[in-house]
Amino acid sequence: MTAPTGNRDGTPLLEAHDVQRRYEAGESTVHALRGVSVAIRRGEFVAIVGASGSGKSTLLHLLGAVDAPDAGRVIFEGRDISRLSDAEATRLRLLRVGLVFQRFYLMPTLSALENVMLPMAEAGLAPAARRARAEELLRYVGLGERTGHRPTQLSGGEQQRVAVARALANEPALLLADEPTGELDAATGAALIALLQRLNADGLTCVLVTHDAALAQSAQRVITMKDGRIVQDTGASPS
Amino acid sequence: MRTTLAWAALRRHPMRTLLAIFGLAIAAALLIDMVMLATGMRASFRSLLTSQGYQLRVTPKGTLPFDTEASVGGASALVASLRTHPDIDRVSPSLGTTVQVSIGDRATSAFALGTTAAVQGEYLLQGGREAAVDTVLREVVVNAAFLERLGATLGDTLDVGTERSAQLRQAGRRAQVVLVGVVRFLYVPPGLPAMAAPLPALQQFLGAAGRDRISLAMASVRVDGRDAEAQLARIEAVRQWIETEHPRVTAISTETAIVQVEERLAYFRQLAFILGALSLVIGVLLVTTLVSLSVNERLGELAVLRAIGVPQAGVLQQIMLEGLMLGLAGITLGLGLGLVTARWLNTILRDFPGLPADLDFFVWSPEAAWKALGMLLIASTVAGAIPAWRAARVRVAQALREEAVA
Numbered sequence: 124m125t126a127p128t129g130n131r132d133g134t135p136l137l138e139a140h141d142v143q144r145r146y147e148a149g150e151s152t153v154h155a156l157r158g159v160s161v162a163i164r165r166g167e168f169v170a171i172v173g174a175s176g177s178g179k180s181t182l183l184h185l186l187g188a189v190d191a192p193d194a195g196r197v198i199f200e201g202r203d204i205s206r207l208s209d210a211e212a213t214r215l216r217l218l219r220v221g222l223v224f225q226r227f228y229l230m231p232t233l234s235a236l237e238n239v240m241l242p243m244a245e246a247g248l249a250p251a252a253r254r255a256r257a258e259e260l261l262r263y264v265g266l267g268e269r270t271g272h273r274p275t276q277l278s279g280g281e282q283q284r285v286a287v288a289r290a291l292a293n294e295p296a297l298l299l300a301d302e303p304t305g306e307l308d309a310a311t312g313a314a315l316i317a318l319l320q321r322l323n324a325d326g327l328t329c330v331l332v333t334h335d336a337a338l339a340q341s342a343q344r345v346i347t348m349k350d351g352r353i354v355q356d357t358g359a360s361p362s
Numbered sequence: 363m364r365t366t367l368a369w370a371a372l373r374r375h376p377m378r379t380l381l382a383i384f385g386l387a388i389a390a391a392l393l394i395d396m397v398m399l400a401t402g403m404r405a406s407f408r409s410l411l412t413s414q415g416y417q418l419r420v421t422p423k424g425t426l427p428f429d430t431e432a433s434v435g436g437a438s439a440l441v442a443s444l445r446t447h448p449d450i451d452r453v454s455p456s457l458g459t460t461v462q463v464s465i466g467d468r469a470t471s472a473f474a475l476g477t478t479a480a481v482q483g484e485y486l487l488q489g490g491r492e493a494a495v496d497t498v499l500r501e502v503v504v505n506a507a508f509l510e511r512l513g514a515t516l517g518d519t520l521d522v523g524t525e526r527s528a529q530l531r532q533a534g535r536r537a538q539v540v541l542v543g544v545v546r547f548l549y550v551p552p553g554l555p556a557m558a559a560p561l562p563a564l565q566q567f568l569g570a571a572g573r574d575r576i577s578l579a580m581a582s583v584r585v586d587g588r589d590a591e592a593q594l595a596r597i598e599a600v601r602q603w604i605e606t607e608h609p610r611v612t613a614i615s616t617e618t619a620i621v622q623v624e625e626r627l628a629y630f631r632q633l634a635f636i637l638g639a640l641s642l643v644i645g646v647l648l649v650t651t652l653v654s655l656s657v658n659e660r661l662g663e664l665a666v667l668r669a670i671g672v673p674q675a676g677v678l679q680q681i682m683l684e685g686l687m688l689g690l691a692g693i694t695l696g697l698g699l700g701l702v703t704a705r706w707l708n709t710i711l712r713d714f715p716g717l718p719a720d721l722d723f724f725v726w727s728p729e730a731a732w733k734a735l736g737m738l739l740i741a742s743t744v745a746g747a748i749p750a751w752r753a754a755r756v757r758v759a760q761a762l763r764e765e766a767v768a
């Protein structure tokens with residue numbers, strides 16, 4: 124192996140068609156997404172940037188079936204994922220989408236290895252296979268020696284790499300990361316960016332939300348959002 | 363994995379978890395004790411009354427066995443008549459009285475029982491031998507309290523005397539007896555010095571007060587393959603026959619005695635029931651509180667679990683497992699605690715003056731205990747289910763966002 128799969132053939136892996144998402148906050152309605160359309164091809168490395176509150180996280184959640192749009196459709200691997208039941212969406216996230224968050228969000232009571240094994244256990248992988256793959260993934264992210272450590276025994280950068288390894292556990296087709304370098308210092312952030320680029324080079328489609336200029340620069344394609352709309356897209360297909 | 367996570371969640375706050383387990387253990391112990399008390403006295407009383415196979419007790423009209431010094435005359439005729447009934451297969455007559463005993467400069471009053479060693483259902487021989495069948499008071503068997511009070515041992519010779527009776531214008535009578543056996547009386551309080559001798563010997567010793575008199579006759583009704591219901595009906599028929607045939611006596615069946623005891627114990631049982639129910643409620647509250655706390659501080663974590671693909675059922679299971687584990691740990695500990703306290707309380711209550719030695723208040727009846735503990739386990743699991751349900755229903759995107767803001 125080593126990590127990811129997916130082939131770079133230019134067909135869209137993921138498409139959003141005029142998705143909208145509103146939040147009712149008391150009397151007022153917040154339009155977090157006011158109709159966003161975007162297509163992401165297999166093997167792309169996409170950065171979503173924009174001011175705070177512009178709707179980046181909301182879009183990422185819709186793309187990853189964490190949340191559902193109020194209107195519009197999200198097509199992932201040819202399947203409409205905008206109207207899934209909770210169970211279907213959960214299964215999809217488990218098997219096809221890897222999620223990485225700003226704050227790492229590892230299970231504090233589990234070791235690095237157990238954190239990585241957790242999604243595989245959910246997917247029903249045999250214990251021996253889980254362990255072998257989790258060890259391999261931790262080696263891939265450079266933590267082969269730290270498998271038994273708890274999150275609290277790891278630095279922020281190391282925790283985030285464990286989170287990346289966990290996201291890769293079930294060989295997803297798509298990696299979604301919401302400000303993965305947000306809590307890391309410059310050097311650690313750079314190392315993480317390098318890791319994500321290596322994953323992308325190995326064929327994994329990556330979509331990141333970031334405020335980090337360095338991370339945005341390293342992306343082939345940058346989508347800029349403002350007030351719930353895409354205002355610039357450096358790699359939109361000419362369709 | 364879920365077990366690991368549930369276990370890890372409990373271990374994260376060891377002190378809190380331990381306290382909850384202790385709380386649950388105390389609730390479980392209370393529940394067990396209450397169940398043992400509620401079912402125990404009745405079971406123990408029944409087994410005490412039926413241990414020697416006698417289901418009927420015949421006493422002077424209107425008295426309970428050895429309740430008073432009352433006795434009935436014409437004993438041999440009464441016993442002979444009882445023995446003629448086809449359903450009665452054994453009769454054990456006995457006479458109880460109070461005597462003064464002394465050895466050297468030690469003296470005490472003691473309960474003296476005249477009975478027939480071969481058929482008696484009053485005591486169990488524990489050392490030495492039975493007193494030889496005799497019509498003169500020469501040999502006696504005694505209980506441990508008797509030996510202790512007089513500092514006597516097997517083989518000693520003692521003085522036995524009756525009290526002077528003003529009414530009967532009778533001088534006290536005396537005899538010298540040899541102590542040949544040590545026994546445990548079933549219905550005599552353990553602290554009370556007591557002795558037993560052959561019935562004719564004691565009757566003879568008491569003179570006019572004992573001549574052909576008995577205070578109790580126990581009768582055993584034939585048991586055959588019939589069902590319990592029919593058996594009870596037969597005992598009742600015999601009981602009625604005795605009372606019509608012999609108007610001077612009262613016949614009490616084990617069943618009526620148990621019913622009477624139960625009536626007196628109803629208050630106890632009710633109290634036990636209320637305390638038991640209360641301990642269940644406490645157990646539920648404890649688990650709900652602890653699991654709710656634990657869920658609240660981990661909502662973000664649980665949302666992450668949901669985000670990376672753990673289904674609602676998975677979260678539900680994991681949290682309920684926490685409740686179940688708490689329940690199991692608390693109940694296991696509580697079982698031990700309950701048994702120890704039950705034993706301790708039992709010895710205290712058994713020392714209560716005036717109660718037969720063999721009456722237990724707390725009796726381990728597995729079925730009732732397991733039922734109660736099962737209920738507590740189910741209750742603690744269900745108690746965990748409420749916060750677990752809330753955890754499983756967490757709105758993933760929302761919770762992730764709140765976590766990021768926090």
Ligand SMILES: Nc1ncnc2c1ncn2[C@@H]1O[C@H](COP(=O)(O)OP(=O)(O)OP(=O)(O)O)[C@@H](O)[C@H]1O
Nearest residue numbers: 146148153155174175176177178179180181182760
């Ligand atoms: N649950 C919610 N209830 C009300 N408003 C919400 C909710 N979630 C998001 N919003 C609003 O939707 C808008 C978009 O939020 P979103 O989190 O997508 O922004 P973002 O671009 O990720 O911002 P940031 O860079 O600060 O993370 C914001 O105005 C936010 O306040």
Ligand SMILES: [Mg+2]
Nearest residue numbers: 179180181301
């Ligand atoms: Mg955001």
